[in-house]
Amino acid sequence: MYKFTLNLLTISLGLAVMSMAKATPTAHKLLMAQIRLGEDIHREDLVEQSLYRLELAEPDNPDVVAARFRYLLRKGDIEGAQKQLARLSLLAPDSKIYKASRTAMRLSSPEGRQALQMARLQAISGRHKEAIDSYDKLFNGAPPDIEMALEYWGAMTQIASRRNEAIRQLKILNIDNPDSGAIFGALGQAYSQNGDRANAVANLEKALALDPNSSNNDKWNSLLKVNRYWLAIQQGDAALKANNPDRAERLFQQARNVDNTDSYAVLGLGDVAMARKDYPAAERYYQQTLRMDSGNTNAVRGLANLYRQQSPEKAEAFIASLSASQRRSIDDIE
Helix, strand or coil: CECCCCCHHHHHHHHHCCCCCCCCHHHHHHHHHHHHHHHHCCCHHHHHHHHHHHHHHCCCCHHHHHHHHHHHHHHCCHHHHHHHHHHHHHHCCCCHHHHHHHHHHHHCCHHHHHHHHHHHHHHHCCCHHHHHHHHHHHHCCCCCCHHHHHHHHHHHCCCHHHHHHHHHHHHHHHHHCCCEHHHHHHHHHHHHHCCCHHHHHHHHHHHHHHCCCCCCHHHHHHHHHHHHHHHHHHHHHHHHHCCCHHHHHHHHHHHHHHCCCCCHHHHHHHHHHHHCCCHHHHHHHHHHHHHHCCCCHHHHHHHHHHHHHHCHHHHHHHHHCCCHHHHHCCHHHC
16 A cells, blocks of 8 residues: 555645646656555545546546556446556557556456456465466456556565566556555565575665555565564674674574564574584574474584583583484584
8 A cells, every 4th residue: 555645735725726728747657656545545536536637638648548448447447447448459559558447448348357366366365376377367467457467566576586686577567656655565575585685684674665555564574574583694604704702692682582383593603602612602502492493403413513612522422412313414524
């Protein structure tokens, strides 16, 4: 949903002086933004007000004709919508907006609605390739609105080989709709799936800032927490490799503050202690890591290496105490 940052008083004053002459680029952009906002938050009064002004100034502008088409289609005026679609076919026959409008008209039919429902069911049930095929047949490369574009590209992000393509398309969609929290949220989720923690965090933070009351907020907050955690872990590992244990410690502690239930932040603090040759602290952190997650093989290896430095007997006693799976994780260093 778009964050309603427009100053309505400013808009009203601007509209009041707008004449029958062609709208200035600034006025056109402002009015089209108000239309997109109205469509997104289901405020048809905002849409109608802006359409009225735009139609006075630019009756043959394809964007304006398409907006009127969508308005009539939402109102159930199929005959009126068809007339606007016919006008659009003459004004901009090869445009994306005409293709998207034609798709919207198809989806308004009983057959179109049934096909869309099938595509959605396929996506929900995890049959993403089938869902994309179904969406392709419906949209022919031109989703009719933001909501359906997000459905389409969102389904595509679930296919690893096509995820980068989906991200590129979402970024293009974002350029045209810079105040859409939903688009930033979709980008954040896609980057998270790609393991790009920094971009995931940036986009999820933007989504929550733009749309703090979205129904997706629980999901976005959960993803943001996960990505903040792993971003701090990655940065901490990088700092440790760069021989900067102080920065690494701050980052691992930051990760621990984000999520104190996961073992990798504690493991990182153990690695910092090892780098400083603070062996008692390293031992405590590695042991704590294993109490949190007995399957953390890095902690097993850390303790094995630590005890080897202290005495062969201590190392042997530790190795003897390990489970079979834990012991396999250090076969290469025995």
